[in-house]
Amino acid sequence: SQTIHQWPATLVQPVGSPLSLECTVEGTSNPNLYWYRQAAGRGLQLLFYSVGIGQISSEVPQNLSASRPQDRQFILSSKKLLLSDSGFYLCAWSVGALRDTEAFFGQGTRLTVV
Amino acid sequence: SQQGEEDPQALSIQEGENATMNCSYKTSINNLQWYRQNSGRGLVHLILIRSNEREKHSGRLRVTLDTSKKSSSLLITASRAADTASYFCATDARNSNYQLIWGAGTKLIIKP
Numbered sequence: 001s002q003t004i005h006q007w008p009a010t011l012v013q014p015v016g017s018p019l020s021l022e023c024t025v026e027g028t029s030n031p032n033l034y035w036y037r038q039a040a041g042r043g044l045q046l047l048f049y050s051v052g053i054g055q056i057s058s059e060v061p062q063n064l065s066a067s068r069p070q071d072r073q074f075i076l077s078s079k080k081l082l083l084s085d086s087g088f089y090l091c092a093w094s095v096g097a098l099r100d101t102e103a104f105f106g107q108g109t110r111l112t113v114v
Numbered sequence: 115s116q117q118g119e120e121d122p123q124a125l126s127i128q129e130g131e132n133a134t135m136n137c138s139y140k141t142s143i144n145n146l147q148w149y150r151q152n153s154g155r156g157l158v159h160l161i162l163i164r165s166n167e168r169e170k171h172s173g174r175l176r177v178t179l180d181t182s183k184k185s186s187s188l189l190i191t192a193s194r195a196a197d198t199a200s201y202f203c204a205t206d207a208r209n210s211n212y213q214l215i216w217g218a219g220t221k222l223i224i225k226p
Contacts, residue, residue: 006156032212043202043216044157051212059213090156097211099144105156 002027006091006106013113019064019078021109023091026072031093033074034103035066038088050074086113119217120203126223133190135220137203138183144206146179146186147214151200160188160201193224 006023013019025031032051036044046059048066056066063082067075074091091106121136137146145164149157161177163170163186170177176189190197200219207213 034212041218043204043218044214045216046213049212057212088154092157098214099206099211102147102159102162103157103214104159105149107156108154110154 002093002104004091004093004104004106006109008109009107010110011112013081013111015083015113016080019076019081019085019111021076021089021091021111023074023076023106024072025074025093028072028093028095030071031095032097033068034092034094035064035074035076036090036092038090038108040088044090048076081113083113086111120201120220122220123218124221124223126225127193129193129195129224129226131193133193133197133222133224135188135201135222137186137188137217139186139203139205139215140184141205141208143181146177147204148175148177148186148188149202149204151202151219153199157202190222193222195224195226198222198224 003026034049035047037047038044048056048058050056050068053068064078089109092103094101094103119138127133143165145162147162148160150160151157161170161172163177163179165181174191179186200221202219204214204216207215
């Protein structure tokens with residue numbers, strides 16, 4: 001069966017420090033991968049998605065970047081964190097387009113920038 | 115931009131009662147999905163209903179879709195304490211195959 005791993009679960013980082021959040025998917029090949037951010041009490045905002053290795057689409061211009069070095073690995077990064085980067089970050093995957101199918105989510109990372 | 119809007123924002127009921135949550139959206143869709151999120155956790159997919167479907171069931175869950183009113187409802191029957199969570203609807207986006215448009219969610223509390 002397919003599983004998705006996202007770590008760490010919580011992270012406290014100082015302003016200006018770098019960030020690297022990692023997500024891996026097991027049990028499937030060539031998944032579509034997504035990074036979302038969720039503000040408190042709100043819905044999800046799509047940050048990046050990837051349909052293949054090295055293919056990254058950005059939905060929102062910001063201080064963050066994403067990379068997909070391997071088929072089932074998706075990394076969210078920042079060179080210098082801002083206070084406004086605090087939030088709940090969720091990785092997800094799907095087989096095919098979300099127009100036709102559902103997304104499966106990791107457990108999320110609570111990032112607090114201090 | 116937010117397309118799905120859930121109603122109510124919060125709902126508190128007694129265990130055993132039925133819980134109904136509603137979602138409205140603005141543009142035509144291919145599908146509408148419902149997800150559950152326990153506090154501080156990831157989202158879990160519940161049901162996907164396509165635009166040509168009117169009703170779908172999964173266990174104690176019943177989802178309806180009215181495309182003429184651009185609305186959907188999620189009914190949880192015989193609620194349990196474990197159903198306490200936030201529930202989100204999401205619709206596919208017209209201009210992207212990989213984007214879901216999310217509502218802000220309904221926070222459901224089941225009182226034992």
